[in-house]
Amino acid sequence: MPKATIDDVAELAGVSIKTVSRVFNREPNVRESTRDKVQRAISELNYQPNKAAQNLAGHRSRLIVLIYDDPSAYEIPSAGFIIRMQEGALRACRTANYELLIHPCRYRIKDVAKEMKALIEQVRPDGIVLAAPLSNVRKIVTAIEETDTPLVRVSPGKTNGKLFSVATNDREVCAEMTRFLASLGHKKIAFIMGHPEHKAVGNRFLGYKDGLEQSGLSFSEDLVASGDNSILSGEACAATLLKRKDRPTAIFAANDDMAAGVIRVADRLNIEVPGQLSVAGCDDIALAQQIYPALTTINQPLAAMADQAVMLLIDSARKSRTTQETAVVPATLKVRESTGPAPKD
Amino acid sequence: MPKATIDDVAELAGVSIKTVSRVFNREPNVRESTRDKVQRAISELNYQPNKAAQNLAGHRSRLIVLIYDDPSAYEIPSAGFIIRMQEGALRACRTANYELLIHPCRYRIKDVAKEMKALIEQVRPDGIVLAAPLSNVRKIVTAIEETDTPLVRVSPGKTNGKLFSVATNDREVCAEMTRFLASLGHKKIAFIMGHPEHKAVGNRFLGYKDGLEQSGLSFSEDLVASGDNSILSGEACAATLLKRKDRPTAIFAANDDMAAGVIRVADRLNIEVPGQLSVAGCDDIALAQQIYPALTTINQPLAAMADQAVMLLIDSARKSRTTQETAVVPATLKVRESTGPAPKD
DNA sequence: GGCCGACTAGACAGCGCTGTCATAAACAGG
DNA sequence: CCTGTTTATGACAGCGCTGTCTAGTCGGCC
Incomplete structure (x- = not known):
């Protein structure tokens, strides 16, 4: 038939x-x-x-494109990141009867801009979701903007600029984590910063400071170390922090990998977690649940963010594009086993 | 402009x-x-x-749809599975200048067939890649076939039926693993079967038997245990196998989770791996590299399979659909730390 | 020189819809 | 009952391409 x-x-x-x-x-x-x-x-x-006919006649494709960083999507540790994004984007698409096209993108190659434009002019999507870290790559953002296709950038950290974007309350939730640690009785809460290139880094550090202040604790440079987001760098930082005679009783790392490094070092130094040392991370990657003790961390609502992004896109198509805004999807604390009351001395 | x-x-x-x-x-x-x-x-x-115009006028969309099981794609352990598939499919699409639409699908709901047909008639993809376990769900396969859209099923196990599909040489490679263990001097090689619902299970078991035979070892029912693919069941099986006085010196589990269970039990029983017991798994999931000792296992070439699948689809569009065939992408042994020479007694 | 075939190029319909506009029907109100 | 307005429906163009068919051009060969 x-x-x-x-x-x-x-x-x-x-x-x-x-x-x-x-x-x-x-x-x-x-x-x-x-x-x-x-x-x-x-x-x-x-x-x-027939969608093609609708698209041609009606100038709308009911298609959303999700663009994300290519190689990094396939590395096992970050696979979860993109899967979560897809999950959220798909959810929104499904309810609105849109389809989702996925398009990994190598932003380091010269012709990205051209490639993006070709993609967009060919498929004419109704909207584009640009996932971090591409959401902050200027030439990609510009190329997309030039095509006049609605764009929403998704990034756990704040995105600069005045375009549509969805982000998390990184700073606030990091303050919350800090307050949480303080509420457990910790007075010396150290912080391990991540790779300075990451947009999120600054906010997390600021959140940490906010949290200290809100808890009536004073900030000290001595309790801050700088890593590069890797487990190894977490170990190095932990080693430094824990060797001090007046060592911290809680360490809050800007990402889970570094927190895992901290736990490794504590284990090596025979420091009990969470008995003698509380450790908290950020991101809630799969690893967080797999290590022992399971890591207290901050859950990134990636799926919810992508969902939100697609909804923004679809709505902006219905109404005329309203004022430029950035939606904030709140992250939440995931309290697990690696944190506990401060040791009494 | x-x-x-x-x-x-x-x-x-x-x-x-x-x-x-x-x-x-x-x-x-x-x-x-x-x-x-x-x-x-x-x-x-x-x-x-404009793709829509090309599609409408030319009756071809340059679009491939990848359909996979919905909830399971988002569970962390299997996220790697679908990411790998996407990776391969995207690779093939990119080189052929096709785009990839992803469509998770809940096959347990009543209207899947209708949903599939709606999807297909709306977007008119040039081909469909159906990932396991959906590749063996009759009502989905039938629904797709009724639309006359080229279909390739991808499944690590063998797919029954005479449609286009790509599979791995599960049986052969399991035989290879068994021979590998035998070549290390193991005489008592046990096997843990997986969940009988899984298509792959039968083949892996047959491969194990093949391997024994090829190595001149005789098969014994006593060396076979049956799990359900979970870590826990792996532990249970291991407990049974290792409690026997004449215990095996190598255990080959039909998947990595169960193999991980074996390693856990061995640790508990103070049996050294690989010193006193070699353990091998199958699938090469992320966990395999994360546990200690790193698991010797069988790498599933998921990306290559999906790549192959898309190529088959695109080719079948060019030439007329040739004879129905199933492509086999070979899996390979990943020898890591959990296997070693048989203990001398 | 005339005819045939192989190349090359264009005219044109039409894919299956939606947008625009014209028209018809229904409903007011005076 | 007629005009003015709203509501319901249809005619038709056209979105931007590709497929088909026709027409012209060129050389080769008898």
């Missing part, structure tokens, strides 16, 4: 194709009885509109 | 739109000089053909 077209439906229902189109697209000004007739014809023929 | 259309190019080049189309699609019978003229016009205007 050849697939039914709008003409078939129109004929069967005894109306014009335009009326069928109206019914299918829930347009107003169709009499109830006509609507019924058409509905029956539609379901009888099992009619499904 | 409004996007250039084929008419713009034709006008600039001083030819008909059909000629532009010919040049762009590398059709024959265009004079070299004309081709050049058109090429120049194309690059000057930065022309990108």
Whole structure:
């Protein structure tokens, strides 16, 4: 059986194709009885509109493209990141009856801009979700903007600029984590900063400081170390911090890998976690649950962010693009086993 | 600047739109000089053909849909599975200038068949890659076949049926693993079977038997245990196998999780791995490298399989659909630390 | 020189929809 | 009952391409 077209439906229902189109697209000004007739014809023929035709005639594709960094998506540790994003984006697409195209992108190659434009002009998506870290690569953002396609950038850290974007309350939640540690009685809470290139880094550090202040603790340079986001660097930082005679009773690392490094070092130095040392991380990667003790960390609501991003895109298509805004999806503390009351001395 | 259309190019080049189309699609019978003229016009205007129009007029969408099981894709342990598939599929799509649509699918809901058909008739993909375990769900396969869209099923285990599919040489490589263990001097090689629902299970067991035979070892029921693919069941099986006085010196589990369970039990029983017991798994999931000792296992070439699948799809579109075939992408042994020479007693 | 085939190029319909506009029907109000 | 307005429907163009068919051009060969 050849697939039914709008003409078939129109004929069967005894109306014009335009009326069928109206019914299918829930347009107003169709009499109830006509609507019924058409509905029956539609379901009888099992009619499904051809997207290509809709797209061509209607200038909208019901397609969202999710663009993310290519090689990093396939490295096991970050696979979770992109899967979560996809999960959220797909959820929003599904409810709005959109489809999702995924497009990994190597931003280091010269022709990214050209590649992006080609992609966009070919498929004409109704919107684009640009995942971190690409969300801060200027030439990509610019290329997309030049095509006039609605764009939402998703990034756990704050995105600079005034475009649509969705972010988390990184700073606030890091303050919350710090307060949480303080509330357990910790007075000497150390912080391990991450790779300075990461956008998120600054905010997390600021959040840490906020948290100290809010808890009535004073900030000390001596309790801050700088890593590069790797487990190894976490170990190095921990070694430094823990060797001090007046050592911290809690260490808050700007990401989970470094926190894992801290736990390793504590184990080596025979410092009990969480008995003698509380450790907290950030990101809630898979590893966080797999290590012992399971890591207290901050859950990144990646799926929710992507979901939000797609919804923004779809809404902005309906209404005219409103004021430029950035949505914030709150991250939450995941308290597990690596934190506990401060040791009494 | 409004996007250039084929008419713009034709006008600039001083030819008909059909000629532009010919040049762009590398059709024959265009004079070299004309081709050049058109090429120049194309690059000057930065022309990108509108896919929707191509699709509508040409009855081909240059779109591949990857369909996979929904909830399971988002569970962390299996995220790697689907990411790998995507990786391969994307690779093939990229080189052939196709785009990839991803479509998770909950196969337990009633209307899957209808949903699949709606998806297909709407987007009219040129081909569909159906990932395991969906590749063996009859109602989905049937629904897709009824739409006459080229379908390739990807499944680590063998797929039954006579459709296009790509699989691995599960049985052969399991035989290889068994021979490998035998070559290390092991005489008592036990096997832990997985969940009987899994298609792959039977083949792996057969491969194990093949391997024994090829190594001149005899098969014994006593050396076979049955788990359900979980770590816990692996522990249970290991406990049984290792409590026997005449205990095996090597255990080959049908998946990595169960192998991990074996290692846990060995640790608990103070049996050294690989000193006193060699352990091998299958699948090479992320966990395999994270546990200690790192697990010797069998690498599933998921990316390569998906790549292959998409290539099959694209080729079958070019030539007429040839004879139904199943491509086999070989899996390979990943020898790591959990296996070693049999203990001398 | 005339005819045939191989190349090359263009005219044109039409893929299956949606947008626009015209028209018809229904409904007010005076 | 007629005009003015709203509501319901249809006619038709056209989105930007590709497929088909036709027409012209060129050389080769008898």
